[in-house]
Amino acid sequence: MEGENTPVAGKSKSRASVFSVNGGAIGWVCRNGEAIFSNSPRGMPESSLFGRGVTTPQFQTVMALPIRMQKKTRGVLCLAKEAPLELTGEMRDFLFMASEHLSLFLENLYIKCRLRDLSFTLAETQNRAGGGTENA
Structure with missing residues (x-):
């Protein structure tokens, strides 16, 4: 979990804010690739955001997007x-x-890192082959 402005999950069974993506509303969004918008005056059950074993506040409004x-x-x-x-x-x-913008940012970051890695690999290969170039 990143970017929480107040502690959300209790310390009970969670380890370092890492949760399974198989449970709760967040797991459902992850598995199905669809957004959830919930606005219930009764709130969501305490375990429904992350699944069983992770106690959270009683959220009345939840918006979760893939x-x-x-x-x-x-x-x-x-x-x-x-x-x-x-x-x-x-x-x-x-x-x-x-x-969508966050997805594009992360995709671009991944591509940039991958291109950098490929550039280093190409330069190493050229240097080993004796045909190294200055601008690799």
């Missing part, structure tokens, strides 16, 4: 609030746009 890279869901952008919050069309549009 972060896709290379045609697979690689993460989930999740915003949750303990108080009710009106989920307007503008808010949904903004969150979809934010998740």
Whole structure:
């Protein structure tokens, strides 16, 4: 888990804020690649955000969107609030746009790192072959 502004999950069974993607609402978004928008006055059950064994506050508003890279869901952008919050069309549009931009950023970062690694590999191969170039 990254970027929580207040501690969300209790220390009980969680280890260093690492959770299985097989349980809870976040796991469902990860597995199905679809967003969840929930605004329930009763709130979500305590274990429903991350699954069983992870106690969280009683969130009344939950918005979870998939972060896709290379045609697979690689993460989930999740915003949750303990108080009710009106989920307007503008808010949904903004969150979809934010998740798409985050996906593009991560994809570009991956490609940049991959190109750098390939460039180093090419330079090493050329140097071993005796045909090294200055600008590799």
